[in-house]
Amino acid sequence: MMSVKPVAERVKETAEMRKAFCDTLLDIAATDRRVVVLDADLMSSIGTVKFMEKYPDRAFDVGVQEANMMGIAAGLSVTGKIPFAHTFGPFATRRAFDQVFLSCGYNRANVRIMGSDPGVTAAFNGGTHMPFEDMGLMRNIPEAILVEPADNVQLSALMKASMDRYGLFYFRISRKQVIKIYEEGSQFDFGRAVLLREGRDLTIIASGIMVDDGLKAAEILAQEGINARVVDSFCWKPIDREMVAAAARETGAIVTAENHNVINGLGSAVAEVVVEECPVPVERVGVQDRFGQVGPVDFLRREYGLTPDNIVAAARRVLARKRGGCC
Amino acid sequence: MLTEEKTRELRRLATRIRLETVKALGHLGFGHIGGTMSVAELLAVLYWEAMKVRPEDPQWPERDWLVCSKGHAGPAVYAALALRGYFPLTELLTINTPGTRFPSHCDRNLTIGVDMTTGSLGQGSSLAVGVALGLKIDDKPNNVYLILGDGEIQEGQVWEAIMFAGYRRLDNLIAFVDYNKQQLDGYTKDILDLGDVAGKFAAFGWQAFDVDGHSVAAIHRAVTEAKQTAGRPSVVVLNTVKGKDCVFAEGKKANHHVVISREDVEAAVSCLEKKLEELS
Structure with missing residues (x-):
């Protein structure tokens, strides 16, 4: 059951997200022998070495073999294991897509795929390692559940919640420190978005690192007397249709914000619901169909338009369209 | 060692697998005839001698597993399963009809007794490795049998799986390469020659056998030795004829x-x- 408490003051997490990932794996494995950790030569990067030390019989570094790892994960799951298979986002999806689609998806395996360094957070690894398309690819897999946790509490809660479910899950996770959004003990449901801030003029729908930016944008807009609702749509699939439809109906304008290509991303998923349920103007903040490039995160955020200011500008555009009666 | 009588029985079964497969695909009017005919002796040896299975309890936890990575050999696998008693032979005539439990390529969610969904070549190798690894984690004695096509081993993923299984010493994994020397577009030697198949597996730490794939006795000997081998996986390269008989x-x-x-x-x-008739 969802039970969410946002933090009063959003500050940087003290722990990196990868620590939350490994700690949660250790937590789950302490009582659940089904957990198996797989990686394709990035255990040191995601911090699961500690897990390997504690459970050497349940952790496997397969080497640089993403395709093989996805098949092994599916095979393990058929014997009753619940594998968590990690590599960087582009390799977890684009590199091994047919294996993920068929061996994990079509085969109805019970697998959790962890794709790290979403979008611009791939920073200094540059364009080859910068997934603006991972969620877009994964959205095409029937029945797959896709989440992008905003902070450590949300990641940990979702990993634990997934243990009671069966199927293919894709977790899009940061490795480094992110901004804390939720208090310890918060619980989340797959397919249910979180209403973080009430508002009536428009709704900002975001996920991952863009949730904090969405809240910041709402604070800026508030100074201008604009009342923005903010929703954390951490679950891209299944998307929370009710929450999106309510946003369209009650606020009449939507801005989406994602660290991903706007094509086949969160904005697309939201727009699909809006046109089907209650057509209103939508503006999509995100990567405008471009490849990644190397650089520090702050530079990349500006370069690709992933800042609170970009969301504020989109909000003004969408409000003008709303007033103009043009959708 | 197989007795003379047992050998004859397995040869009969291989012929019946072919017969039922031809009838089913013939009823449909098209199908993967070449690669189903070449694995008939292997399926007879596996389902009637080598593998621990219970047709009345297909998910029996103590069973051995079969991953037919060359998923297009599905119709031959279905014929073997029907003959072994998993379901009535008449059901084979529904192959590829709307809503059937018997699709062109193996699907574990549709067909009773099919352990793994395959069809996109190469993927069954990793899936079999995953099953073998899962069984090892739980210290289970079950074996995993993997059937690869010869054209299929042109896929890079196969060699990822082979490298991994060799290094991890998965001795509960026994693979077969149906080396019928032909692939969809022609002869393997003309398209992408496979070279020394057994030698390639051996280089990755596998025990390799090279046998006449239409001799049930030779297949049985190799599998028996493979099952007794500890510390490394085994492969049996089956020299076969595509479309045999x-x-x-x-x-x-x-x-x-x-x-x-x-x-x-x-x-x-x-x-x-x-x-x-000749075999009876």
Whole structure:
């Protein structure tokens, strides 16, 4: 059951997200022998070495073999294991897509795929390692559940919640420190978005690192007397249709914000619901169909338009369209 | 060692697998005839001698697993399963019809007794490795049998899985390469020659056998030795003939997937029935 408490003051997490990932794996494995950790030569990067030390019989570094790892994960799951298979986002999806689609998806395996360094957070690894398309690819897999946790509490809660479910899950996770959004003990449901801030003029729908930016944008807009609702749509699939439809109906304008290509991303998923349920103007903040490039995160955020200011500008555009009666 | 009687029985079963497969694909009018005919002896040895299975309890936890990575050999696997008692033979005639439990390529969620979904070549190798690893984690003695096509081993993923299984010493994994020397577009030697198949596996730490894939005795000997081998996985390279014993397919260059006329079926069925009589 969802039970969410946002933090009063959003500050940087003290722990990196990868620590939350490994700690949660250790937590789950302490009582659940089904957990198996797989990686394709990035255990040191995601911090699961500690897990390997504690459970050497349940952790496997397969080497640089993403395709093989996805098949092994599916095979393990058929014997009753619940594998968590990690590599960087582009390799977890684009590199091994047919294996993920068929061996994990079509085969109805019970697998959790962890794709790290979403979008611009791939920073200094540059364009080859910068997934603006991972969620877009994964959205095409029937029945797959896709989440992008905003902070450590949300990641940990979702990993634990997934243990009671069966199927293919894709977790899009940061490795480094992110901004804390939720208090310890918060619980989340797959397919249910979180209403973080009430508002009536428009709704900002975001996920991952863009949730904090969405809240910041709402604070800026508030100074201008604009009342923005903010929703954390951490679950891209299944998307929370009710929450999106309510946003369209009650606020009449939507801005989406994602660290991903706007094509086949969160904005697309939201727009699909809006046109089907209650057509209103939508503006999509995100990567405008471009490849990644190397650089520090702050530079990349500006370069690709992933800042609170970009969301504020989109909000003004969408409000003008709303007033103009043009959708 | 197989007794003479057992050998004859397995040969009969291999012929019946061919016969039922030809009838089912003939009823449909098209299908993957070449690569189903070449694995008949292997399936007879596996389902009637080598593998621990319980047709009345397909998910029996103590069973051995079969991953037919060359998923297009599904119809031969279904024929073997039907003959072994998993479901009635008449059901085979529904192959590829709407809503069938018997699709062209193996699907564990549709067919009773099928352990893994396959069809996109190469993927079954990693899936089999995953199953073998899962069984090892739980210290289970079950074996995993993996059937690869010869054209299939051109896929890079196969060699990822082979490297991993060799390094991890998965001695509960026994693979077969159906080396019928032909792939969809022609002969493997003309398209992408496989070279020394057994040698390639051996280089990755596998025990390798090279046998006549239409000799049930030779297959049985290799599998028996493979099962007794600790510390490394085994491969049995089966030298086979694509379309074996099917008069309209054997010896033809393009026999991977063919259209089958009523006359074709009648001729093939008659030949196979004659062969059955000779073996009884």
